Amino acid sequence: MSIAADHATRTHDVAELQAKARDHLWMHFTRQSTLERDGVPIIVRGEGHHIWDADGKRYFDGLAGLFVVNAGHGRRRLAEAAARQAEQLAFFPLWSYAHPSAIELADRLAARAPGELNRVFFTTGGGEAVETAFKLAKHYWKLRGKPAKHKVISRSVAYHGTPQGALAITGIPSMKAMFEPITPGGFRVPNTNFYRAAEMSAPGDDLEAFGRWAADRIEEMIEFEGPDTVAAVFLEPVQNSGGCFPPPPGYFQRVREICDRHDVLLVSDEVICAFGRIGPTFACEAYGYEPDMITFAKGVTSGYSPLGGTVVSERVYEPFSKGDTTFYHGYTFGGHPVSTAVALANLDIFEEEGLNDRVRENSPLFRAALEKLRDLPIVGDVRGDGYFFGIELVKDKTTRETFNEDESERLLRGFLSKALFEAGLYCRADDRGDPVIQLAPPLTIGPAEFDEIEQILRGVLTEAWTRL
Structure with a gap:
């Protein structure tokens, strides 16, 4: 086929795809009018x-x-890992059963997580991981005899996902208004945008003082709402929405102290920040704090297959390990054999290539x-x-x-x-x-x-x- 003929064929194929997209595809977070007008x-x-x-x-x-x-x-290696696993065991759920790749991946992730974060609950993505942590926090406190602890605190403009529970934690009003009423219990505190400190009436000439100010707003909210009603604080190591807000020095140490003092769980939402995005496998290590839960997704497989999860501390896991207690929560494809096999191969690449x-x-x-x-x-x-x-x-x-x-x-x-x-x-x-x-x-x-x-x-x- 000549170059001109090949170009004509490709142009025809693209036009056909654009027509199909325009007629049938509903894009995510996208103005459909743009697709109608300009294509995609x-x-x-x-x-x-x-x-x-x-x-x-x-x-x-x-x-x-x-x-x-x-x-x-x-990465052909990741594609081949997926193909091998699909050929051997394409699917089996983690509902009362297990399979080797999920077991091995849980073991490797627990080994890389800080402190006593040793238990891994798999999902298929980040929003589900946050939803899991939210439900787990509320269930945990009920088992601990504190059923009123159901509220969650997050930061202004922070994005934590689109499921109804995760959306309650998300701090972007314009993304929630059309779905209200949403799950109750979400409360917001200032973020760590030092560039805009003056607009928050915060210290604008001392980064460490600004960090302490921002952390203290969390304690202020806990005390205002009542410590006996607050279940958890959800924070990204580096906040995504708003434009990559890193934590000031000492911020997370102060937050950890506040959560411990008021018996509140600290969730490190690392859906973006984990798996090398900030440097370590889990970004909380870069900033020297140990949360009670870590949510992850995205980079765990480098996108070659969908996977997410929540790493849980022994403290939070302990009441679920006894008697007939069951965490009534799960996803059909959470911890999918192909996805967990890809994740294992992905971690191998990370280690071998540093x-x-x-x-x-x-x-x-x-x-x-x-x-x-x-x-x-x-x-x-x-x-x-x-x-x-x-x-x-x-x-x-x-x-x-x-x-x-x-x-x-x-x-x-x-x-x-x-x-x-x-x-x-x-x-x-x-x-x-x-x-x-x-x-x-x-x-x-x-x-x-x-x-x-x-x-x-x-x-x-x-x-x-x-x-x-």
């Missing part, structure tokens, strides 16, 4: 840190799919590359940790004035998202909070790729500023 990018292949669309154009995957493909695209160490060593270089963008008038802040960074965009660097709703609409959806993609960089331009560009590439990249990302961002952000 169709991604057909991945290799390393690149993806290709149906027209053959290559893009840098600056978001690892969705904070997921930590080991990179195109991906966690790679992140720890290269993170300062990644930050330094992005910090170069501070010379642009539209860049207000660069923040994050590991291979997880956000760039906050502002209208005035001196006053830190942000964009109004109409300007954000024109900047993010009207220009930036499309322009970045057309420039060859897939990443997130988000306004859940203030306008931010987020980056979370595969953990396999290094300094040369940091510079490539910076150059693409520089060109697009420079044009964005001229348009404003």
Whole structure:
């Protein structure tokens, strides 16, 4: 077939796919009107840190799919692990039965989790993992003779998932209004956006003092609601929504003290931050705290098969280990044999290639590359940790004035998202909070790729500023 004929065939195939998508596909977190009007990018292949669309154009995957493909695209080894397991045992539930790959993975995850977090409850994704932790916390306190402890505390703008329980923990009002009334019991405290400390009437010139202030707001909420009614505090090591808020020094140590003092469980939501995104297998270790539960998903399989879970401490597990007590909760595909087999192979890759160490060593270089963008008038802040960074965009660097709703609409959806993609960089331009560009590439990249990302961002952000 000639090049021209091949192109014509591919164009026909893409047009057919677009028509089918327009007629039948309901996208996630997507304006369907955009699909109707402009169609949708169709991604057909991945290799390393690149993806290709149906027209053959290559893009840098600056978001690892969705904070997921930590080991990179195109890992034949993971595909083969899935095929071997499917051929041997394609499916069996963990409802009163078990299978080897789930047992082995639970053992390996427990060995990597800090302290006495030794029990693993598998789900199929992150929202389910958070839902599990929420239900488990309420059930735990009932078994401990404190049935009134049902409330949960999380941070402003934090995203913890879309199931009804997880949505109650999510701190983004605009994502919940259309589904109300939702599960009761969710309460919000300030997040750790030091760049916006002054707007929260918080210490803005001392990071450690700001961290203590933010942690103390958790204690204030516990005391206001009543310690006998609060079951758990849900926190991400680095908060995703709003644009990669890292914890100030001492923040999590203070939160741990507060939770212990008031007999409240601490849940580390690591759906994004675990499996090398910040450096260690579990990000709580990077910041020196031991939670009562860790939720995980995404990077555990590098996206090659769906899997999530909740790692639970011996303290929380103990009342469930006796007599006829049962945690009446589970998912048909939680701990799926294929997914857990893929996760085991994925962990092997992490160990053999030293991906966690790679992140720890290269993170300062990644930050330094992005910090170069501070010379642009539209860049207000660069923040994050590991291979997880956000760039906050502002209208005035001196006053830190942000964009109004109409300007954000024109900047993010009207220009930036499309322009970045057309420039060859897939990443997130988000306004859940203030306008931010987020980056979370595969953990396999290094300094040369940091510079490539910076150059693409520089060109697009420079044009964005001229348009404003």
